[in-house]
Amino acid sequence: MISAFAALIAASAFAQTTASLTGQVTTDGKPLPGVTVTISSPNLQGSRTAVTGDNGGYQFSGLPPGDYKVTFELSGMGAVTRRARLELSQTARADADLKVAGVAEAITVTAAAPTVLETPQVASTFTSKQMEALPVARTPFAAALLSPGVSANTFSTNQFVISGSPGYDNLVMVNGVVVTENVRSQAQNLFIEDAVQETTTLTGAISAEYGRFTGGVVNSITKSGGNVFSGSIRDSLTNPAWTKLTPLSTQTKPVDHTDNV
Structure with missing residues (x-):
């Protein structure tokens, strides 16, 4: 019983x-079995x-999203290639x-058509590239605030206030781990901005697998290995010359004193 319960929790966290x-493969509108589907x-x-x-x-x-x-x-059929965008959860x-x-003969579809989603969840997803192009912070909190129905x-x-639910009714997760503390449900900064791959904010029709919430879910994942070698470097620079100080007057002014009776 315990092992089955642990396996159920692990499967939920993985999802x-x-x-x-x-998807489905057809030929002239009829189902076509035996087709090899390869994804990369x-x-x-x-x-x-x-x-x-x-x-x-x-x-x-x-x-991975x-x-x-x-x-x-x-064999005997023309190969077809599609493009699909997979989003978190x-x-x-x-x-x-x-x-x-x-x-x-081969058919290759190169147009970036919107991917059809099978899940009924109301969600908004922002990738790290999108966040870098916007004049906002690169944190999961900033990504969540870009979603409809979310307010700070x-x-x-x-x-957050998600779809009218106060902060303690919402859930914030990083890699499937809850990062909200138990007293006021404040999200902790347990992440590095450069490591975040994308953030998905769920605001409606959310799966019960998340649990412990009645409002919305902010779910982030970090970058992981893939077929392309990549990395990043980060540095913070500052210079006193970039800060303009307001000069202070050295003249001492007399202190006005009034007796109120």
Whole structure:
């Protein structure tokens, strides 16, 4: 019983830091089984493959969020390549319709069409690149405040009002770990801005897997290894010449004294 409960908790925490991809492959509108679906991404180590079932469907779970290339291949059919954007704690969908191949035929879709989401959650996601391009702080708190329905009009710092719910009704997480303290539910600064990959703010129709909240959820994940070598360096510079001081008068003024009777 204890081991089953621990496994359930681990699965829930894993789902809170990953994304999923699903879809269906057809030919002339009919399900097409046996199609090899291959996905790759700069955020994914190596690539993953799946084969469509009798209904032409496929499913990938536990994927790191990011931009993906999805390739559909079957002998005798023209290969199709799609692009999909997977966001934190959500399920994206990428479908394909394969045609009988003529002479070495392949279809590649390069347009960045919006990815269809299968999850009903109302969510806003901001990546680290988007935050760097905006004149705001690069913290998960700043990303949450960019989301509709979120306000910082609270009595304490590092709190949010999400869809009308006060700070103690909301949940702030980093890599699936709750970072809000237990007294006033203030979010702690347990992160480095450069390490945050993206922040998702859930404001409605939220899955019960998160628990311990009745308002909204702010969920951030940090960067991890992938197919592309990358890194960052950070430095803070200051110079007294950049600060202009207001000169103080050295003349002593007499103190006015009035007796009130």
